[in-house]
Amino acid sequence: MRRIGYVFVAAWQGFWRNPVMSVAATLTVSLMLLLFAFFIVTDRGLQAAVVALESKVELVLYIDEGAKPSDTLALKARIEKDPAVARVEYVTKQQALERLRELAQRKEDFTLADIGTNPLPASLEVKLANAQATGRLAASLREELGRGVVTDVIDNPTVVEKLLTITRVLSIGGLAVLAMMLFVALFVIVNTIRIAVHARRDEIEIMQLVGATDWFVSWPFIVEGMLVGVLGAIVALAVLAAAAQPVTSAMVGFLDILPVSLGTSFVLELAAGVLGFALLVGGFGASFSVRSQLSKGARA
């Protein structure tokens, strides 16, 4: 118990009695973590954008003027059973015309001449839960053609294909950048701690000379590394918290179609993740650095 007390006191003293090195290391760690956290948030936003984009994929079935409403509703129910389908919306002829009128009002160069009859067909709009299934679903729905209900299936295969390519690049690219950032943060933090420990190699040598066991030499350094990590994480998270509101509102203002709100559970996960990462990297970095110094002191 007292040994543990000694470790914490020694770690605390080591931190505060080498203020320049400690502050420099802490700032480096917080910058790295900030960068890392920023990329996590960005990646999260990207994934949300991917989901939003893919949810825009839909199939439209035009309904024959003479189709019985009961047949149409039966078809709707059948399509809804497919797991790749999120929901199916029935748009009547009247609703289709309303939409066209609304569109015409918003676009200046688009005037709707007064039309006596309604030329627009009723339709079923199929929203997909899984955009990859568009092709398969479209093919199966084409089998309905000529059975008296469906007159046409609109699926825009090239647009969907392009969209899927973009979202795939965004997902994989985001993940790759994140992995790279993780590596960079790890490397820079471990190296910073290594330099801080190396600067105190005389101290390690002296400890060994007065008969300190490896345990006694290393643990204060390991705890000090964790302290640097945790303080760095706190600074990084504080900056992130302060910046979150303005950045989010700017993002939402800029990309108003994308839902970039992150949610409380994600924020908590992020904070815990950054803190845990910093703690582990700080501790392991210090342990690794002290060990390499220790082996130089006591030849075995």
Next chain:
Amino acid sequence: MIRLEDVSKRYPNGTAALQDVDLTIGAGEFAFLVGSSGAGKSTLIRLLIREELPTTGRVVVNGKDVARMRRSQVPHLRRLVGVVFQDFKLLPTKTVTENVAFALVVTGHTGRVVREETERALQVVGLSHRRSHFPRELSGGEQQRVAIARALVNRPRVLIADEPTGNLDPVTSWEIIKLLTHVQELGTTLVMATHNAEIVNALRRRVIHLDKGSVVRDEREGLYAA
């Protein structure tokens, strides 16, 4: 207390630092190690605390073969053998008390024992009034006294001093030498490497003269030069 049998030390770069050294230093003895720079004095001291391993031969301290010791036993050897260096080797971020107490804390002592023994060691070297200072706030002589207090606090059987007066003025040097002889008179084996002829000649103790890695002279009440 200390026995070297046919000890040779050759560094990886080919330098032969010690050659066929046979030496016995009894418990409670006082021995000077003299010789020019590079004669092997520092290497001999490093072998005694196992900072280096001998290339051949046996180094026995307090009945134990230092070279055959497991790495985990090295800290125990170093508590048995106190060392004082020319450059003091104090921890700059620890106060005088903490520097001395540290040597006790690492051996697993706690609380009252640490406080009392640290105070005792500081009284022996006459530095109780400086206990809260940091090494940089002390003179060279005071720093060396802190180093001696740290070496003594574990009540070692052997005290090794490697050029303990090398960085000090003559008056301060004498104070340190008086302190070290006092410690030896209380029963600690003392081995002192030095270039200070005046001190060696005045004390007339055993003198072990090293030259090019070999013992060329070993006299009971010797002088610095033959």
